[in-house]
Amino acid sequence: MKGFSIIIVTWNALEHLKNFLPSVTKTDYPNFEIIIADNASDDGSKEWIKSTYPEIKIASFDRNYGYCGGNNRAVPFAEKEILxxxxxxxxxxxxxxxxxxKAFDDDLVAAAQPKMRSVTESDHFEYAGAAGGFIDKYGYTFCRGRIFDEVEKDEGQYDDKTDLFWASGAALAIRKDLFLKSGGFDEVFEFHMEEIDLCWRMQNQGFKITYAPESVVYHLGGGSLPMGSPRKVFYNFRNSLFMLWKNYSSTSLRKRFLLRIFLDIVAAWKALLEGKPKEWLAVARAHVHFLRSLGDLTRKRKALQQKRVTDDDPKTMLDISLIWQHFVKGVKKFSHLK
Known part of the structure; x- marks a missing residue:
């Protein structure tokens, strides 16, 4: 049995801890530990954990480092082989x-995720991870069980084990040695898509990401970045550009990146015509921030490209346009993609 270090980042979320942590502590497995990565909470979270679950480790930080920074800083507290x-x-x-x-019996598997259902609608998949993440050739992300805002009911249609492009950061299992070797989460992302960037980097180095359908969790979601908020739109567009610039193969960067920029512009003007000026501004800000970060991103790209074991993009990048499939062809389910 492999050992798991379960790391939970939190910031002023005592109610979430009271509602969700008990189920984690009742895990029936012989080799695991729980580490709370506390981003300087002042709501009594640490005191409650110490009194209620004294066996849980607490990694206390001096300020809120967000998801990426909090997780990165908690890893030195982990004693097990799987984070x-x-x-x-x-x-x-x-x-x-x-x-x-079981997923880590394959030595080439770097990371895995469980089946992810919704807390509020437990027979449906959850938006953030569903039955595992994929990406189209232009960098648009989706899941088995969720395309854009269309979330499917779990009827066992995705109960087969399969390789993924990315595993959801809401419940991401990853080999500790590979996480450290890869440099962990890129903290420039702050929130959103940092796990996709990490999974892409590891695939470019010859490893696999997989799905464990026998493992089931329930995610509430939407807490730190509510759906439809301009802040979420900003991170969605900016971090997608960051990720593509860093990890695309040379061929894809040359052939597809400018088209992705064009599609973003179309999305921005669509939002404006729909009476959503804050979304339009968020997309514009995302592109400005990307351009300002281009020097640093190019240096990162150069270092990462030297570690590639293949000149091609991962086979789990689907050779489709999700925009065309969904908005033109009307495809709403992963199994209907062509």
């Missing part, structure tokens, strides 16, 4: 770690 980054609004089934343990 499991778990959001503080996730409930788990008692036997959830067994399926994830």
């Amino acid at each position: 499991l980054f778990l959001n503080n609004d996730v409930k788990v089934e008692k036997d959830w770690l067994y399926g994830l343990n």
Whole structure:
């Protein structure tokens, strides 16, 4: 049995801890530990954990480092071989770690995620991870079980184990040695898509990302970055450009990146015509910030490209346009993509 270090980043989320942490502590598995990465909470979170679950480790930080920074800084406290980054609004089934343990029997598997259902609608997949993440050739992300805002009911249609492009950061299991070797989460991302960037980097180095359907968790979601907020739109567009510039193959960067820029511009003007000027501004800000960061991103790209084991993009990048499939062809389910 592999050991799991479950790392939960939190900041002033005592109610979430009270609602969701008990299920994690009741995990039925012989080799795991729980680490709370506290980003300088002042709501009594640490005091409650110490009195209620004294066996849990607490990594206390001097300020709020967000998801990326909080997780990176908690890793030195981990003593097990598999890191499991778990959001503080996730409930788990008692036997959830067994399926994830099995996923790492393959030495080429760097990371894995469980099946992710919604807390509020438990027979449906959850937006952030569903049955595992994919990406189209222009960098638009989606899941088995979720395309844009279309979330499917879980009827066992995705119960097969399969390789993914990315595993959701809401419940991301990853080998500790590879996480450290890869440099961990890129903190320039702050929030959103940092796990996709990490999974892409590891695939470019010859490793695999996989899905453990036997493992089931329930995610509330939407806490730190509510759906539709201009802040979420900003991070969505900016971090996608960051990720593409860093990790695309040379061929894709040359052939596809400018078209992705064009598609972003179309999305921005669509938002404006729909009476959403704040979304238009968020997309514009994202592109300005990308251009200002281009020097640093290019240096990162050069270093990462030297570590590639193949000149091609990962096979798990689907050779489709999700925009065309969904908005023109009307495809709403992953299984209907062509």
